[in-house]
Amino acid sequence: MKKWLKASPFDNGTEFNYHHAIEYYLNTTVYFAEPYKSWQRGTNENTNGLIRQFIPKSAAISLVDDKQIKKIQYLLNTRPRKRHKFKSPADFYSKELRRIALHGVI
Template identity: 55%
Template structure:
């Protein structure tokens, strides 16, 4: 008797189930199935979504709107906080010992404090390292907005620069071996790289001009 396609599939499924039952306990099967099946939900207190951000920020015509993210080193070796100003494309990359809300809040505050007079908004992602966003907003007297989950294009400039950063500091790098002087050198190199979107001008030059004019 010829076996139908449906019977063949059912037979293969039965063989797989029998193999799993023989080699794995029920608890192990359940644990393996659940692993990664649900993304860990991050609850950020008093989060303000990007839909409430002023529409003019999207045009990139105003000076003083920043995007913020973190770039991780090898597990447990720290992180780099990446900040980019949307109009000038100026890029700042302080290194922090760990990806904690406290360290990230301190780094963002230290880097943007000097530009406080021109600071209007900050847009970030939904990582737990930004749970202290209210402290950042209060310290810098600005508004912090969160992009939608899994919508990296809403911080596209930041994502683009993080890709450029990886040309200098590849994924998996032990950041303990990267000095602050090396970080500053990379930052300077990226800010002196002519950008097509700026008419092949340098972000550092455009940034200084906009600061002087504001």
Template identity: 45%
Template sequence: MTAHLLEPHKDRCHTITFDNGKEFAGHERLAAALQTSIYFAHPYHSWERGLNENSNGLLRQYFPKRMDLSNISGEQVQRAVDRLNHRPRKVLGYRSPHEVFFATKVHYTKPPLAVALQS
């Protein structure tokens, strides 16, 4: 399934880093299908998966720990994915992952929220 999802973008998949779970047992097929290198993080070295750890934290805004995920609809997942992929990131020069990945500039139709500062 992962190879199918990444196939249209295989020219941008230079490396993939996985955890050491059994769900990644088919990594050789994925590497061959995408013509990319696969790496595995060392156990208990979360800093080797920084983007993954940060993304998990951002996803927790939509799906908190201990939440029953069996009741989550595909639409809810897609909404969270869209919101996160269009969220500007400091590390990307305040561009969104979508803008960087697709080399585009997104023009938002809504102005940013104004914040009233009190002293």
């Protein structure tokens, strides 16, 4: 199996109790962020900040319906990012899908 993911930094939540299985099946290494060191989870913290523009931290996420979640998802996925020369995640995803379709790369 090709090692396509070199490392995975995870939060320390119980949802990662089976991280050994993830390492095995994805042929990768799992790292856990240290408590109170949010810079070790940069993308996660940035994404949380973007989501908080729509859902305040004080709001119960369980009260947000699927329609609202899909709208937030769409807005974030089509939002241009300065660090990517103002291309959106959707732009990158579409380009990768085209590359796979044309070359049959998996």
